[in-house]
Amino acid sequence: MTQDDRMKFAPEPYKIKMVEPMATLTKDERKKALATAGYNTFLIKSEECFIDILTDSGTNAMSDRQWAGLMMGDEAYGGSRNFYHLEETVRELFGFKYVVPTHQGRGAENILSSLTIKPGDYVPGNMYFTTTRFHQERNGATFRDVVIDEAHDPNRDDVPFKGNVDLKKFQALIDEVGAEKIPYICLAVTVNLAGGQPVSMENIRATSELAHKYGIKVMYDATRCVENAYFIKSREKGYENKSIKEIVHEMFSYGDGCTMSGKKDCLTNIGGFLCMNDQDLYTRATGMVVQFEGMPTYGGMAGRDMEAMAIGLRESMDEAYISHRVNQIRYLGEKLNSGNVPMVKPYGGHAIFIDARAFLDHLDQEADLPAQALSAAVYQYSGVRTMERGIVSAGRDNITGKNHHPKLETIRLTIPRRVYTYAHLDYVADSIIELYQRRHDISGLKWVYEPSVLRFFTGRFEPKNGELIKGY
Numbered sequence: 084m085t086q087d088d089r090m091k092f093a094p095e096p097y098k099i100k101m102v103e104p105m106a107t108l109t110k111d112e113r114k115k116a117l118a119t120a121g122y123n124t125f126l127i128k129s130e131e132c133f134i135d136i137l138t139d140s141g142t143n144a145m146s147d148r149q150w151a152g153l154m155m156g157d158e159a160y161g162g163s164r165n166f167y168h169l170e171e172t173v174r175e176l177f178g179f180k181y182v183v184p185t186h187q188g189r190g191a192e193n194i195l196s197s198l199t200i201k202p203g204d205y206v207p208g209n210m211y212f213t214t215t216r217f218h219q220e221r222n223g224a225t226f227r228d229v230v231i232d233e234a235h236d237p238n239r240d241d242v243p244f245k246g247n248v249d250l251k252k253f254q255a256l257i258d259e260v261g262a263e264k265i266p267y268i269c270l271a272v273t274v275n276l277a278g279g280q281p282v283s284m285e286n287i288r289a290t291s292e293l294a295h296k297y298g299i300k301v302m303y304d305a306t307r308c309v310e311n312a313y314f315i316k317s318r319e320k321g322y323e324n325k326s327i328k329e330i331v332h333e334m335f336s337y338g339d340g341c342t343m344s345g346k347k348d349c350l351t352n353i354g355g356f357l358c359m360n361d362q363d364l365y366t367r368a369t370g371m372v373v374q375f376e377g378m379p380t381y382g383g384m385a386g387r388d389m390e391a392m393a394i395g396l397r398e399s400m401d402e403a404y405i406s407h408r409v410n411q412i413r414y415l416g417e418k419l420n421s422g423n424v425p426m427v428k429p430y431g432g433h434a435i436f437i438d439a440r441a442f443l444d445h446l447d448q449e450a451d452l453p454a455q456a457l458s459a460a461v462y463q464y465s466g467v468r469t470m471e472r473g474i475v476s477a478g479r480d481n482i483t484g485k486n487h488h489p490k491l492e493t494i495r496l497t498i499p500r501r502v503y504t505y506a507h508l509d510y511v512a513d514s515i516i517e518l519y520q521r522r523h524d525i526s527g528l529k530w531v532y533e534p535s536v537l538r539f540f541t542g543r544f545e546p547k548n549g550e551l552i553k554g555y
């Protein structure tokens with residue numbers, strides 16, 4: 084075996100200094116917990132989960148340096164030194180001029196959408212994200228998906244940058260509604276709901292050229308920008324020898340600002356920020372942040388949280404860290420693939436998306452909610468908590484009230500950063516492969532309670548056949 088073979092799935096590039104015991108519930112306890120939660124994995128208690136891969140949001144493990152940083156919190160109401168550290172770090176790594184802190188990513192989305200969108204506007208994006216689209220629509224915009232067609236096809240594993248913008252779709256929207264009705268394009272790097280799929284540097288450059296030709300701003304959803312940079316480094320010609328830090332900096336050099344959820348690639352548990360180069364937008368954003376978040380030098384975060392975020396953002400650019408992270412996802416994907424479990428391919432940067440439509444090919448998207456049923460069944464069977472990303476998450480059309488029918492009907496196995504080891508992933512894969520062998524025992528679900536907005540968070544369901552997994 085060569086060093087390269089041994090490092091194909093390199094061991095965790097960290098040592099474990101503090102541990103948190105996990106729950107092991109019996110089958111009957113899991114069934115009860117699931118029924119109490121209305122078959123919605125969001126509503127299960129954390130202590131009822133064995134391996135919790137619901138989300139990578141805010142579930143990161145912080146380093147010893149970040150914990151030390153918490154002790155350096157300057158909790159002054161105005162002018163906390165931790166804010167200046169965060170601001171300096173973001174400016175250096177992202178290259179944007181202005182940084183407005185917010186309590187999390189959606190706080191930044193709220194401010195950006197409110198300040199730039201007029202009723203009747205259009206916001207194109209490379210696939211929607213739940214909270215992002217919500218804020219665009221709340222301010223009167225219509226979201227238009229301009230991602231390449233391949234992003235909607237789980238079986239196209241030959242496309243290395245499945246998150247790319249389709250420039251023809253973007254141009255067609257400009258021709259149809261006029262550039263003055265498009266305040267910005269929301270460019271997500273990576274694209275969460277497409278399966279954590281990256282955007283190439285070439286596409287970022289071309290998208291930015293087209294947008295700027297018409298005076299349209301390019302605002303990134305920067306949530307997973309470090310994972311995107313890793314894919315550029317490993318897949319795009321000319322970037323093999325660049326550092327992650329250089330690639331992130333170049334990605335953002337083509338745009339006008341970003342919203343950031345600190346709960347993902349910043350390696351913290353809470354926080355976010357909004358960046359821009361436009362001074363006028365910055366001034367107006369600080370006016371709004373005081374109304375909804377807090378002073379422009381804390382924006383809903385404690386001083387210590389800003390310190391942990393500044394340190395975490397720098398750590399996230401470490402090559403050993405990011406390569407291990409993305410390889411963990413690939414490891415889980417390859418294991419599930421060996422059991423023929425249908426998935427979105429290529430594997431993404433933060434999660435494996437199982438194709439629930441193909442897994443539960445006896446169920447109907449609208450009538451049986453296959454992804455919701457599958458996420459519930461995985462929990463009941465193994466104690467592993469995953470998330471629905473299908474028709475339930477997609478919600479209803481604002482105007483017609485009809486369900487959106489996303490092509491991707493998936494459950495998401497989202498790996499928290501620096502939390503689980505390869506042994507945990509083995510358990511996840513083995514359980515799901517076993518469940519796949521008895522997939523036709525799984526019943527569809529029906530709505531019991533459907534909330535009017537962001538319904539996936541708190542909706543409740545029950546099995547259509549009384550029993551979720553026949554005979555289990």
Ligand SMILES: *Cc1c(COP(=O)(O)O)cnc(C)c1O
Pocket residue numbers: 140187188189190212214215271275304306343344345346354355
């Ligand atoms: C999580 C997320 C957001 C929202 O951020 P929060 O911190 O959860 O408010 C926005 N966009 C994407 C792609 C995300 O994954």
